[in-house]
Amino acid sequence: MSEHRVNLTINGRRHAATVEARMSLGDYLRDEAGYTGVHLGCEHGVCGACTVIVDDRAVRSCLILAVQADGAEVTTAEGLADSDGTLHPVQQVMREEHALQCGFCTPGIVMTLAALTGGQDKADEATLMNSLSGHICRCTGYQGIRRAARRLAAEPGT
């Protein structure tokens, strides 16, 4: 069983730690670094609740080892809102469209939509809708989430 030194940036802050090889990035973010916005559901890639952004791409944090994130830039749901509490456009739209109930699936969905709308070339509606297949929500029936995704595709500046 090997242990490894990792250095990574989480929500703009630098972190250094020693991790066991078998520790997933999700477990590291939640249990070691304290970012409990990372929700672990199935831990085999199906539910999407654990989705975070690693180097600009939305990925399952349950399916990456912490050691593999050495040198990476990671964003979790905690890293989206401004320090004064102003919500990120994705959070704001999800709120307005009632895209959550219990909130378990929400951080994952927010991270996927943030990754796809945050960069230079914003994804189109088809891509955003398609990306939702990677998330399971047990509460909402998805319609609010779909409305939010549609608005994000349509509205400039979001």
Place this chain on the structure above:
Amino acid sequence: MKPAPFDYVAPTSVEEACKVLAEAGGGATVLAGGQTLMPLLNLRMSQPFVLVDINKIPELSGISRSENGIRIGAATRQCDALSNALLAAELPVLVEALRHVGHHQTRNRGTVGGSITLGEPAAEQPACAVALGASIEIASVRGRRSVAATEFYVGPFMTVLEPDELVTGITFPHWPSGHITLFRELAQRPGDFALVGMVGALALEGGSITRAGLGWFGMGGTPIRARAAEAALLGQALDSVNADAIAELALSECAPFDDHHASAEYRRTVGRRLFAKALREALTVREAA
């Protein structure tokens, strides 16, 4: 932490990776995108002594063209292949197939080579490799070899790969520009593994079919090449193809089984229609053009 303890190494060259695999004497497992392996580790269905992470080997990623064909490095991410201009222009069916591999989030990490190596019988990419005549490049301390995709798969999740071997790339032969592509699958939800699927390519000269590559996924223990159906198409003019008869021939080469998603009979019934429909539609679109 769910997996059993293991050591982790991240070699930076193929030679180094092969050396670790050889020295581990079967106790090592290659980690590519982890989209299948990590769940298996979490479920403790896989308990290797050492994980060999191949994500830091530059030689293993990238897509290039040579006179032999189009080579996709084993560790090329599915999302990168999906947005690759060369593939879009020359092997569009592969891009279409990739759209159905898991979800946006799993494609951001999963690799083409991981899917090819895993040999899930219902997976899209192994069926593309078998249908289009690809070959799989393999390296080990014993040297390098190349195996035709049709020879690579021996059963569900079983391939001819030895424990000390690493898949380094997949080479698809060239298909002439303007070839017809076929792809269709039925899955319970978008992103799920297919219950039944078919993939293929047809090359034309002067309005008749000069080359055919057709395959099934989810219709047996391995991806299946529909050779009798291919042979029957050769030399035929587009408007003389009897899609139902070709689908029937293709079906005769499958051995679908029952599982908790669908019965073998269901797969045969849906497979026959899906195959015929894909063929009919592709030919009609082309004739109209």
